[in-house]
Amino acid sequence: MNTLLDWLQNACSLKSRRETACFVLLSAAGWVYFMHQYLVGSGLSEAIPTYAGY
Amino acid sequence: MLDIVTAIYLTLLGSAIYHLIPVARTRLRMIYVATLSFFIILAYYPLAALAALGMGLLTWCLLLSGERWQVMAKYGPFSLILILAAFSVRDLEIATNPYDSTLLQFGMAFYVLRLYLALRTALQRREQVGLSDILVIALFYPIFAAGPICAQEAFSKSSKAENSLRHNYAVGTVRIGVGILALYFMTDVLAQVSSAVSGGTTGAMQWEALSAGTSYQLMLLNFMELYANFAGYTQIAIGLGLYFGFDIPENFRYPFLATNIQKFWQRWHLSLSRFITNQIYMPLMLSLRKPRVSMFLAFCLVGLWHEVNPQYFLWGVGHGAMLAAYMTFSRSTLYAKMNAVVDARLVNAVSWLLTMSAVAFLSTFANEPSWEQSMAFALSLFGAGG
Numbered sequence: 001m002n003t004l005l006d007w008l009q010n011a012c013s014l015k016s017r018r019e020t021a022c023f024v025l026l027s028a029a030g031w032v033y034f035m036h037q038y039l040v041g042s043g044l045s046e047a048i049p050t051y052a053g054y
Numbered sequence: 055m056l057d058i059v060t061a062i063y064l065t066l067l068g069s070a071i072y073h074l075i076p077v078a079r080t081r082l083r084m085i086y087v088a089t090l091s092f093f094i095i096l097a098y099y100p101l102a103a104l105a106a107l108g109m110g111l112l113t114w115c116l117l118l119s120g121e122r123w124q125v126m127a128k129y130g131p132f133s134l135i136l137i138l139a140a141f142s143v144r145d146l147e148i149a150t151n152p153y154d155s156t157l158l159q160f161g162m163a164f165y166v167l168r169l170y171l172a173l174r175t176a177l178q179r180r181e182q183v184g185l186s187d188i189l190v191i192a193l194f195y196p197i198f199a200a201g202p203i204c205a206q207e208a209f210s211k212s213s214k215a216e217n218s219l220r221h222n223y224a225v226g227t228v229r230i231g232v233g234i235l236a237l238y239f240m241t242d243v244l245a246q247v248s249s250a251v252s253g254g255t256t257g258a259m260q261w262e263a264l265s266a267g268t269s270y271q272l273m274l275l276n277f278m279e280l281y282a283n284f285a286g287y288t289q290i291a292i293g294l295g296l297y298f299g300f301d302i303p304e305n306f307r308y309p310f311l312a313t314n315i316q317k318f319w320q321r322w323h324l325s326l327s328r329f330i331t332n333q334i335y336m337p338l339m340l341s342l343r344k345p346r347v348s349m350f351l352a353f354c355l356v357g358l359w360h361e362v363n364p365q366y367f368l369w370g371v372g373h374g375a376m377l378a379a380y381m382t383f384s385r386s387t388l389y390a391k392m393n394a395v396v397d398a399r400l401v402n403a404v405s406w407l408l409t410m411s412a413v414a415f416l417s418t419f420a421n422e423p424s425w426e427q428s429m430a431f432a433l434s435l436f437g438a439g440g
Contacts, residue, residue: 008224008228011217011221012228012229013304023228023232024228026232026235027229027230027231029235029239030231030232030236031227031234033234033235033238034231034234037238038059
């Protein structure tokens, strides 16, 4: 587990172990939201950001 | 319409094929041929794709002529900026679908800067850059709509290409997860909070009916929404790039922690900030020898790069003036005296509040759909509404 966090910390240029753990949790939450939207929700909108360009 | 599932699914499939191709040049060719086919046939963004292809081919011609003639090496890259300016100034009435129009407009602003950067870098360093490299820079779809602004280092000379596939796929997947949460979930939550604060207004904001306090809250919420949207998009772009072993650069570094305008631009839209410094500010500085004037002029130009309208021009003027003022103030004796007398934490807190309010104000002002709306927003902050 520690090796995995070290690896991610280095790869994502994160400063601390805590920041890396937060990053992984946010990512997991993102994928759960993604699966939820597709299984029971109405999907996600187009992949063009609303504020494209700013 | 390119939805996120299609983008991720096609990237996984495409990257698997990409890694199976043994020759580097053929691998790059596969990327732009696949992207073009996908943009034109499946997603139906024909104009956006063809315009990018045309600009890529033009860049390649400019590169070849720049290698041969000194005058073309010096002035050739500016022709890309002139074409972008011509497209931005003139509203083209072309019958196409709305997504194609959006990508034609926003995509061009970004890939022209990427191509300009690639061309200047190749000519200055006398690098061997092929047509495939140029077309990938123009067309790589995760960064097509809104950056980051990067050149050949991100693709053909990527440091991430040396990492193991397992490493790049794992890190890419983590980054895409964070991006999805920010781009879809956080943006949506913030939009709902804005709607609740404004009393259920949807679509164009009725600033005239809002009190100063409500307008201020909405301004900050709009800015947070912009950050979630743009930073989320960038995370997904970096993650999808990693599936191919590309090193798409970071674009944000916690901008809400910036305690002054200079630090803000060291944390917000980093690739644009780097471009402004190296490609606009430094040349202006070398010819004018006046750092504050150069910085001011650089930001005025960047304001117009976003969109050619008075709101964005004032956005550029605002940022340029704040940076120039900060450069003067931070070197003044008054600043030194203030720091000696007042607690640093208090100075930082006040400075942070002023910086965030100013950048949120300029951002909301520039993003309003019309000049009248922008003025209504600005006046509502001074109690002209509600």
